[in-house]
Amino acid sequence: MAASLWMCRLRPRGLKGPLKSIDNLCFKSQSKHSSSSVVVKSEIAQRKDQTDTTAERKSFYVLQEERLEQAERSVLINCPPKTNEKKFLKHLSSHGEINTCFFYESFGTYAVVEFSKKESIASLQDGTIIPSIQHEANVPFKSRLVSLKLNNPGDLSSVPSSTQCLRQSAIPINELVQRLSGADTIDQQLYTLTETYQLTEDNVRLRFLVCSLLKDIAAAYFPECTVKLFGSSVNGFGKLGCDLDMFLDLDGISGRNSKKTVGPFTLEYQMKRVSSERAATQKILSVIGECIDQFGPGCVGVQKILNARCPLVRFAHQPSGFQCDLTANNRIAIKSSELLYLYSSLDVRVRALVFTVRCWARAHTITSSIPGAWITNFSLTMMVIFFLQKRDPPIIPTLDQLKGLAGATDKHLIEGHDCTFVSNINRINTTENTETLEQLLKEFFEFYGNFSFSKMSINIRKGKEQSKPDVSPLHIQNPFEQPLNVSKNVNQTQLERFVSLARDSAWILQQDGMRHPLGAGAQPWGLAALLLPSASQTGGKGKKRRKREPASERIKSLLESLKSNKPNSVNGNGKRNFSTQSH
Numbered sequence: 116m117a118a119s120l121w122m123c124r125l126r127p128r129g130l131k132g133p134l135k136s137i138d139n140l141c142f143k144s145q146s147k148h149s150s151s152s153v154v155v156k157s158e159i160a161q162r163k164d165q166t167d168t169t170a171e172r173k174s175f176y177v178l179q180e181e182r183l184e185q186a187e188r189s190v191l192i193n194c195p196p197k198t199n200e201k202k203f204l205k206h207l208s209s210h211g212e213i214n215t216c217f218f219y220e221s222f223g224t225y226a227v228v229e230f231s232k233k234e235s236i237a238s239l240q241d242g243t244i245i246p247s248i249q250h251e252a253n254v255p256f257k258s259r260l261v262s263l264k265l266n267n268p269g270d271l272s273s274v275p276s277s278t279q280c281l282r283q284s285a286i287p288i289n290e291l292v293q294r295l296s297g298a299d300t301i302d303q304q305l306y307t308l309t310e311t312y313q314l315t316e317d318n319v320r321l322r323f324l325v326c327s328l329l330k331d332i333a334a335a336y337f338p339e340c341t342v343k344l345f346g347s348s349v350n351g352f353g354k355l356g357c358d359l360d361m362f363l364d365l366d367g368i369s370g371r372n373s374k375k376t377v378g379p380f381t382l383e384y385q386m387k388r389v390s391s392e393r394a395a396t397q398k399i400l401s402v403i404g405e406c407i408d409q410f411g412p413g414c415v416g417v418q419k420i421l422n423a424r425c426p427l428v429r430f431a432h433q434p435s436g437f438q439c440d441l442t443a444n445n446r447i448a449i450k451s452s453e454l455l456y457l458y459s460s461l462d463v464r465v466r467a468l469v470f471t472v473r474c475w476a477r478a479h480t481i482t483s484s485i486p487g488a489w490i491t492n493f494s495l496t497m498m499v500i501f502f503l504q505k506r507d508p509p510i511i512p513t514l515d516q517l518k519g520l521a522g523a524t525d526k527h528l529i530e531g532h533d534c535t536f537v538s539n540i541n542r543i544n545t546t547e548n549t550e551t552l553e554q555l556l557k558e559f560f561e562f563y564g565n566f567s568f569s570k571m572s573i574n575i576r577k578g579k580e581q582s583k584p585d586v587s588p589l590h591i592q593n594p595f596e597q598p599l600n601v602s603k604n605v606n607q608t609q610l611e612r613f614v615s616l617a618r619d620s621a622w623i624l625q626q627d628g629m630r631h632p633l634g635a636g637a638q639p640w641g642l643a644a645l646l647l648p649s650a651s652q653t654g655g656k657g658k659k660r661r662k663r664e665p666a667s668e669r670i671k672s673l674l675e676s677l678k679s680n681k682p683n684s685v686n687g688n689g690k691r692n693f694s695t696q697s698h
């Protein structure tokens with residue numbers, strides 16, 4: 116749920132150096148407003164640029180620590196509309212130097228203000244008053260979410276705002292299709308899609324700030340806890356508007372990391388005992404969930420989903436517009452986020468292909484925000500990774516190869532599962548593979564259009580398909596908890612829709628007329644054409660049909676448009692020339 120309408124960035128006095136790109140989490144963007152004017156270099160040059168900067172890349176953990184520390188020096192301020200930023204910043208700088216500040220809108224106008232020093236937060240809170248209200252009462256929980264009140268409204272609101280507006284939510288698909296139609300090559304289309312959808316620097320800052328605000332609530336019970344982000348907010352594949360996956364980490368106090376004691380005695384804490392780790396997690400999340408519900412400013416719609424395989428508390432954080440999932444005792448998910456982050460950082464084509472496949476799947480309701488028998492974004496990402504491991508030469512290494520490169524400090528055994536792999540990206544050789552994104556996208560669709568899903572399982576640890584151990588329609592081995600299938604939820608119908616759509620898309624990309632701009636009318640072509648909703652989904656007015664027709668109206672109309680422009684590669688029988696290449 117990303118309700119933000121626009122986002123503004125300003126450069127306060129005292130701001131040091133240029134505004135950074137979002138560290139290693141995404142591309143360096145030339146223009147955040149970019150449309151067809153996005154500057155995209157050739158894929159090879161761009162890949163080289165990215166590869167060259169890997170030397171500066173930080174490990175996943177260093178990055179997380181830095182971001183969380185930054186967030187702890189930050190406050191979230193609800194401002195009246197048309198607040199004069201200059202006066203606002205002058206007022207706040209009485210508490211200390213301000214590093215960065217940006218404004219966005221989500222159920223009101225908010226500012227994220229990052230101070231240089233943590234002491235500034237204490238000073239600001241010291242000068243913040245408890246609101247006086249008449250018919251209700253305050254729950255006196257002092258957080259870092261505060262409101263700016265105008266002592267003399269007429270004074271500040273008269274000054275025009277000097278802020279620059281930036282979007283915080285993803286643009287609608289029809290706008291994206293238009294934008295992509297203006298590109299020159301399919302490769303450019305994939306990069307444009309990635310740049311358009313990826314999380315921005317500001318959005319990442321806001322995500323870590325919300326995580327840090329949550330930590331303050333949990334710290335009321337567990338002062339030494341940390342709350343970490345995992346999932347697409349940090350794994351390199353986050354799209355604007357994606358949910359906020361958080362993990363309450365109590366390792367520092369749970370005894371897992373306890374130090375060895377010396378001397379004749381050891382003191383240990385007396386603690387309540389419960390039947391299992393799961394029961395402990397449920398109890399903790401139940402209490403923290405209650406606390407978020409009762410005392411958490413801006414947290415609404417709290418649901419405790421404690422009987423799920425991975426117990427969680429779900430809620431909406433209204434000031435940021437984020438849908439949040441808080442879990443505990445979920446360290447393997449952090450490792451899988453780190454692994455995906457590593458893959459996303461290795462080669463620019465990885466992110467571009469994952470963003471594209473996720474967007475394509477969403478446009479055709481192959482994925483959904485509602486839990487069900489559909490393929491999830493996580494499963495799709497694993498499928499792209501597997502496909503890239505299978506290229507010749509491979510574009511990314513297998514998990515076993517990454518394990519082979521691990522150093523002593525990379526060894527991790529979590530709940531009996533081997534989660535060891537290299538954390539230092541600089542130890543991984545770059546690939547010799549120079550395939551274009553256009554080739555890769557087409558081959559991705561062909562690969563999965565022909566994959567033997569009935570017999571084989573996808574395994575990114577080995578980079579090889581293996582015999583399926585059970586009868587689930589889609590089997591993607593969990594890389595760390597190896598007996599588990601990450602796509603166990605997917606039913607046969609959903610798998611068939613995916614395969615059928617992959618075949619249609621491969622066929623569309625084989626058509627000569629689809630590989631180049633169609634001319635002045637800027638009709639959807641290439642990737643833009645692949646994102647058009649299929650006729651089978653839009654046919655019934657108001658009712659979305661989940662089942663796809665074998666030869667959709669969309670293909671027929673595309674064919675017609677091709678016939679009128681360029682020769683196509685449909686054979687004499689009117690059948691598609693679909694490649695049967697097997698891998």
Ligand code: GTP
Pocket residue numbers: 345346347348350353354357358360448449451452491492493593600601602
């Ligand atoms: P979005 O759809 O953008 O939110 O992608 P996401 O990767 O954040 O997915 P989601 O929010 O559903 O899950 C968050 C994280 O939990 C994922 O990135 C994985 O690390 C982990 N995860 C999700 N689903 C599974 C699963 O079926 N099995 C395992 N082992 N981990 C999962």
Ligand code: MG
Pocket residue numbers: 346347348357358359360
């Ligand atoms: Mg998520």
